[in-house]
Amino acid sequence: MTDRELVRMALEARAQAYAPYSGFAVGAAILCGNGVVYTGCNIENASYPCGICAERVAASKAISEGRRDFSALAVAGSSAALCTPCGLCRQFLCEFAPRLRVLCANQAGAFEEHMLSELLAAGFDGASMA
Ligand code: THU
Numbered sequence: 232m233t234d235r236e237l238v239r240m241a242l243e244a245r246a247q248a249y250a251p252y253s254g255f256a257v258g259a260a261i262l263c264g265n266g267v268v269y270t271g272c273n274i275e276n277a278s279y280p281c282g283i284c285a286e287r288v289a290a291s292k293a294i295s296e297g298r299r300d301f302s303a304l305a306v307a308g309s310s311a312a313l314c315t316p317c318g319l320c321r322q323f324l325c326e327f328a329p330r331l332r333v334l335c336a337n338q339a340g341a342f343e344e345h346m347l348s349e350l351l352a353a354g355f356d357g358a359s360m361a
Contacts, residue, residue, distance in 0.1 A: 241305040244270035259285035264300035307336040
């Protein structure tokens with residue numbers, strides 16, 4: 232699985248987005264240690280805070296199937312801007328993969344790589360409560 236292929240899967244996952252309120256479809260694809268990829272899309276709700284981002288859908292699908300060993304995540308939006316994970320998603324992902332590679336893509340498939348530790352500096356984790 233190349234980075235470009237992972238980005239392509241994120242772009243395709245946007246087809247399932249449920250985004251009637253923002254009109255902004257997002258797709259995500261998360262690569263696990265066994266080579267399996269889980270995809271996700273954003274799912275909005277009339278009660279806006281109930282909505283969930285594509286990244287957390289993809290990661291939750293993997294976790295619920297027993298995979299937490301994430302190595303890379305691609306997220307793709309529907310504009311010319313590169314789509315970066317929101318703060319809530321950064322914290323969610325940090326719980327499982329603080330050294331995750333994050334590929335932030337735009338609708339044309341252009342992308343930039345960031346480390347999650349760079350996107351979320353000094354994130355809160357279990358050690359913070361020790
Ligand atoms: N969204 C995502 O799914 N992932 C991101 O990285 C950024 C934002 C969604 C949430 C909402 O459904 C829509 O995009 C507009 O914010």
